Amino acid sequence: MSHMQNLYLLVPLAPLLGAIAAGLFGNILGRKWSHRITIALVAVSFAASVAIFKDVMAGHQFNGTVYKWMTSGDASFEVGFLIDRLTVMMMLVVTFVSLMVHIYTIGYMEEDPGYQRFFSYISLFTFSMLMLVMANNFMQLFFGWEAVGLVSYLLIGFWFKRETAIYANLKAFLVNRVGDFGFLLGIALILMVFGTLDYAAVFANAGRYVNDFAPIPGVSWNLITAICILLFIGAMGKSAQFPLHVWLPDSMEGPTPISALIHAATMVTAGIFMVARMSPLFELSETALSFVMIIGAITALFMGFLGIIQNDIKRVVAYSTLSQLGYMTVALGASAYSVAVFHLMTHAFFKALLFLAAGSVIMAMHHDQDIRNMGGLRKYMPITWITSLIGSLALIGTPFFSGFYSKDSIIEAVEYSHLPVSGIAYAAVLAGVFVTAFYSFRMYFLVFHGEERFGKDHHDHQGDHDDEEVASDHHHGLAPGQKPHESPWVVTVPLILLAVPSVLIGLVAIEPMLFGNYFLDAIYVGENHRVLDEMHEEFHGAIAMALHSFISLPFMFALAGVVSAWYFYMKKPSIPAAIKQRFTGVYTLLDNKYYFDIFNDWFFAGGARGTSRFLWKFGDVHLIDGVMVNGTAKLVGRFSGVLRKAQTGYVYHYAFAMITGVFVLLTVRTWFE
Amino acid sequence: MIFGFHLLSVAIWLPILFGILVMATGNDRNAAMARYLALAGSILGFLVTIPLYTGFDRMASGMQFVEIHNWIPRFNIHYHLGVDGISMLFILLNSFFTPLVVIAGWQVIEKRVAQYMAAFLIMSGIINGVFASLDAVLFYVFWEAMLIPMFVIIGVWGGPNRVYAAIKFFLYTLLGSLLMLVALLYLYNQSGGSFEILEYHQMMIPMTAQILLFIAFFMAFSVKVPMFPVHTWLPDAHVEAPTGGSVILAAIMLKVGAYGFLRFSMPIAPDASHSLSGAMIALSLIAVVYIGLVALTQSDMKKLVAYSSISHMGFVTLGFFIFNAYGIEGALIQMVSHGFISGALFLCIGVLYDRVHSRQIVDYGGVANKMPVFAAFFMLFAMANSGLPGTSGFVGEFMVIMGAVKANFWYAFLAATTLVFGAAYTLWMYKRVIFGPVANDHVAHLHDINLREKVILSILAIAVLVAGLYPLPLGEVLHTSVNDLLVHMARSKL
Secondary structure (H helix, E strand, C coil), X not given: CHHHHXXXXXXXXXXXXXXXXXHHCHHHHHHHHHHHHHHHHHHHHHHHHHHHHXXXXXXXXXXXXXXXXXXXXXXXXXXXXXXXXXXXXXXXXHHHHHXXXXXXXXXXXXXXXXXXXXXXXHHHHHHHHHHHHHECXXXXXXXXXXXXXXXXXXXXCCCCCCHHHHHHXXXXXXXXXXXXHHHHHHHHHHHHHHCCCEHHHHHHHHHHHCCCECCCCCCXXXXXXXXXXXXXXXXXXXXXXXXXXXXXXXXXXXXHHHHHHHHHHCHXXXXXXXXXXXXXXXXXXXXXXXXXXXXXXXXXXXXXXXXXXXXXXXXHHHHHHXXXXXXXXXXXXXXXXXXXXXXXXXXXXXXXXXXXHHHHHHHHCCCCCXXXXXXXXXXXXXXXHHHHHHHHHHHHCCCCCHHHHHHHHHHHHHHHCCCCCHHHHHHHHHHHHHHHHHHHHHHHHHHHCCXXXXXXXXXXXXXXXXHHHHHHCCCCCCCXXXXXXXXXXXXXXXXXXXXXXXXXXXXXXXXXXXXXXXXXXXXXXXXXXXXXXXXXXXXXXXXXXXXXXXXXXXXXXXXXXXXXXXXXXXXXXXXXXXXXXXXXXXXXXXXXXXXXXXXXHHHHHHHHHHHHHHHHHHHHHHHHHHHHHHHHHHHHXXXXXXHHHHCCCCHHHHHHHHHHHHHHHHHHHXXXX | CCCCCCHHHXXXXXHHHHHHHHHHCCCHHHHHHHHHHHHHXXXXXXXXXXXXXXXXXXXXCCCEEEEEEXXXXXXXXXXXXXXXXXXXXXXXXXXXXXXHHXXXXXXXXXXXXXXXXXXXXXXXXXXXXXXXXXXXHHHHHHHHHCHHHHHHHHHHHCCCCHHHHHHHHHHHHHHHHHHHHHHHHHHHHHCCCCCEHHHHHHCCCCHHHHHHHHHHHHHHHHHHCCCCCCCCHHHHHHHHCCHHHHHHHHHHHHHHHHHHHHHHHXXXXXXXXHHHHHHHHHHHHHHHHHHHHHHHCCCEHHHHHHHHHHHHHHHHHHHHCCCCHHHHHHHHHHHHHHHHHHHHHHHHHHHHHHHHCCCEHHHCCCHHHHCHHHHHHXXXXXXXXXXXXXXXHHHHHHHHHHHHXXXXXXXXXXXXXXXXXXXXXXXXXXXXXXXXXCCCHHHHCCCCCCHHHHHHHHHHHHHHHHHHHCCHHHHHCCHHHHHHHHHHHHCCCC
């Protein structure tokens, strides 16, 4: 057993070592050795994860302490691992996608002066994410939670000269902190009530508090509901759920490999993972579950709409990520935790694939990201084209593809859910299928098919780029007459390796993960929330499910979405413009992203700055320093000024005062006698 | 044990002795000698305090390394030294910082080098005396003596407005201290002629007297911490102080005030502490929220960090007055951590100031282009200041928030806003100073930190990370003392 424990340690520590090597000694190691070392160590981490997966499947789970972090009062805070099937699945996804992204980075960041720094960051991210998923207690969870936030901050602002990037990374960090604010309070409530932060102990005792009120003076909230909603606020920040979603689209300012790794496949799904992990708590509060479901439904549908009008290739994928995270959240609300985690896994593969493919396109377009300037790329970059198509088909839920199994299961689970809000949520996720198909294939057609719109002279600079330029400006584009070409093998190989699970993983994994006993110990579902059991009755194998779906509603919606995208953007490109003209109001609303950014900038950022200035000028400068401190000094000064007048220096003044004094004292004395 | 049982005396007098020696090197012709002598003295001063930690008995209640001699027998005044888990940590922290400020002033201070170095060494000894004193008069003497070197440091090596700042600092803190003297004399009378602080802890005191004592001590300590609304001297003092002065001021001097609450106010007047805790908590939360907001729009980097200090010290006083182990231990760890972090941030600002001679945020921008190594250090400390887990800044805040929930959920709610505000003011400053394209010629001509600066910042970076990743060694020495304090506080003294 002890060699397994060493293996557990190896999984997070190997990437950490890589991060330290490339970060502190990057200049000594040089580019080649920096990427060799970090990639090798992430590969070690992946291999160890595979070995652990086998071991866990053989029935060996682990829950133990690595070291004691702190003790205080009667509580002990520890760093420890919980290795069960949920953890090990996340470990596999994280290390595999991370490995792909590491390799891909060699090609994508080739010309960047911050090459070693980038490798250090993504390795550090891998470490942090692994610590998050492997945690066996809330303290370490928060630890990993914030650490991935830090690396996300560093990577969004990787090109720190660009004003938009450093705006986006600050925004991302602060919005996440708003979520963490709730998260930390939730953790504090848990510690207060349970006296421990250990998962196992908390989950085992949660049932005892079902009918308790939260120890919050002034309100009478159910304890478990309060805890769950506070924790979920953390998830809303990290997994970019409405209304804390605003940071994710802007995070696309970071280099594309991290958009794939952090802002699509892994970090943003931490919230989903967390809620699934907390299933024994969430199951005790239908209020919290309803809240989760409605937030997810809003995110799934309304973020999808925004994807339709984006012209930046990465932003389309970003909004699609938001929408898909909404789907996962809806599944959590429906108590279909395993379905949410299943979609998390399939999504990690196909969304990482879509992002990396988008990155490949961006390289070919010499860092022009506007899909209106692309078109017809399938001729020039066949591998990127095919893998993108696979990713898009998986995303929209084409039968037999991985996304189909997970997304269809979510829709079904919502249908079976008994929560009062499940009707609205069902409508939202169903409508979302059409929207997803529409924006995905709008992008696909505009990029890979139709007229070649690149190389027009809408750019005044030459196609060749030197290091500084790439780092400081994204928008280059091809020179007139220049043709795009397929990316090097370090880019295409990860695409192919990600395309394989994007197709196959759903078919293989649906039965054990949803209907088998894969998550038996890791996820708990209450008696009256067993939607999966109802689904199981309808389930007759993965193949049958796919065949059966050709006459189902979601498939019709998806097909309608693809066809309309084709019709609008290939057949009759005049239609979108006409619609835009007709519905200016709606278009403006979407173009401004429902005015969230403007409102936040004005109300929260502006409001905080205004309050700050007022408090400082009025409170500190005027009231405390002006009136109290200097006022006291002035008062003393004035008082002493009066006294000073008495000290004239004339002997007869003093003599007069003395005589008066003596006279007064004598009078007083005689008076009292 | 080389020094037998006189470790505390050595910790106090060795730096002072070296300070006098350094001063004896005279004028700036012997500057090099003064520097090396000061470095040797400060390092030695730190080394002698290490046995305090290693030889400390974690399980034992009461004071350790006790020394007691008659001093002024006529008034029953003793030279009485001793430490418990609480004060021992701060002697270490203080002695740890002295070599750092000596190195920080190595090249920057060119005039009156000997006097500058001597002031820091002497102050280091005096502050150790404050933490080690168990006799009220001895404590008071050290407490007031501490002001003199700092007054001189600000007044002589400070910025253009140094005289105003030095006097404001001096009067503000002196005024508070005088009431403490009254309180000590009252206790002397009531105890039948004793200046033993530990005896005061055991005295029965009626409620009115407790309240008055509490207020008198509060006047002295709240100014030093500083708590809202007596905090306005700190930003001015920081802005005018030289880098080393700011470092010691933020890292050590503020802790002396907070320490006073634990050594005097709470154990001597526990009933008053309980009945006034509402007000103390309110002031602490105002410090966290109000000052956190005020920090946001500061245009001077030092002012910003000064306000951030006040906000972080709000956590300390909050932790004290919720009366549970998480709160008090969290507060103590927050004090140590704030020492590392604010010290490091002031050193970082010093690094920039030495090159550009401006502390205004607008005068910078894009520093990362020219000083990548510095930017990395600054990033670490900025994140630590935002309370990122894995750095020491997280530990104290986390524990105080955990403790505050126990007292009242809404305390924790308000305190936790620092997650957002703390990150906002720190990272917004970082963004404007470090990120972006090169903003002007001054920035274009910057050169990255040299070996000397790298050494100082590396030492602090390691301290911040180690204390964040493995705070247990800090916590372990506190448990017995904090537990005893809590047990003591739970007993009424009416």
